[in-house]
Amino acid sequence: MKATQRLDKLLAHTGFGTRSEIKLLVKQGAVEVNGKQVKDSGLQVNPQKDVIMVEGKRAVYKEFVYLMLNKPQGVVSATEDNRDRTVIDLLDDEYAHFAPFPVGRLDKDTEGLLLLTNDGKLAHNLLSPRKHVPKTYYAEVEGAVGEEDARAFAAGVALDDGYETMPAKLNILVPGDPLLGKPSKIELTIMEGKFHQVKRMFQAVGKKVVFLKRISMGNLLLDEYLSPGEYRELTEAELAELQQADVTKKG
Structure with a gap:
């Protein structure tokens, strides 16, 4: 990022309007830089050093935005x-103007952790097929999921298209009871992100997922206080862990 940039570009980036709208604000005397009204919307400013106020509200510049969303069912992972x-569509204008995009995708009927950002480098590192970023899901599955399934997933299973999955860790939380119609409750950690992968893995062992929720991605854990549809910015610690996650490259 350059040390300085045009005032109108910076204010547009921080959500104060289009460049034409900002030009009008400047003309009306609504913009101050370091305590002085400015009359030139093309003024070069330093967002790290200059104090920029618009109608009494400080403009805080961010190059990137990182949001943790608890994706609800019924919405698609797309821009x-x-x-x-x-x-x-779930985002307020405060964040939507950054033009974030989802890092990966969750199915329309799947809920849980989804990272939204405009940081393409981080997104690439998390999604690169050469790296194995673990993703953990909570699922409810029809029938009795047992140790035989855990062993099969640990060895890797063949999906319906012949793809052999990497070893995955299955943790059985509550065994199901088919006679009583009670589903099994499990957590599954996978190292890939194939289309419908969790559902297809259980399909491969003759079972059906009836509820699916992603609860972690790398070191990032879904905030339990976020209801479906709610989101928040990542903390500095969460972002640092995500950026420094020890992901393993294929040998």
């Missing part, structure tokens, strides 16, 4: 869609 509501 736009002609039929369905997207995860971007």
Whole structure:
């Protein structure tokens, strides 16, 4: 990022309007830099050093935004869609103007942890097929999930298209009871992100997922206080852990 940039560009980036709207604000005397009214919307400013106020509100510059979303069911993991509501539609203008995008995707009927950012480098590192970022899901599965399934997942299973999955860790929380119609409750950690992978892995062992929620990605854990549809910015510690996650490259 350059040390200085145009005032109108900076204010547009921080959500104060379009460049034409900002030009009008400047003309009206609503913009101050270091305590002085400015009349030139093209003024070069340093967002790290200059104090920029718009109608009494300080403009805080961020190059990137990192949001943890508890994705609800019924919305799609996309920036736009002609039929369905997207995860971007859940954001306030304060964050939407950064043009964030989902890092990876969750199925429309899957809920849970989804990272939204405009940091392409971080997104690439988390999604690169050469790196194995663990993702843990909570699921409810029809029937009795048992140790035989855990051994199968640990060895890798063949999906319906012939793809052999990497070893995955299955933790059985509550065994199901088919006679009583009670599903098994499990946690599954996978190292890939194939299309419908968790559902297809259980399909491969003759079982059906009826509820699915992602609870972690790398070192990032879903905030239990976020209700479906709610989001918040990552803390500095969470972001640092995500950036420094010890991901293993394929040998």
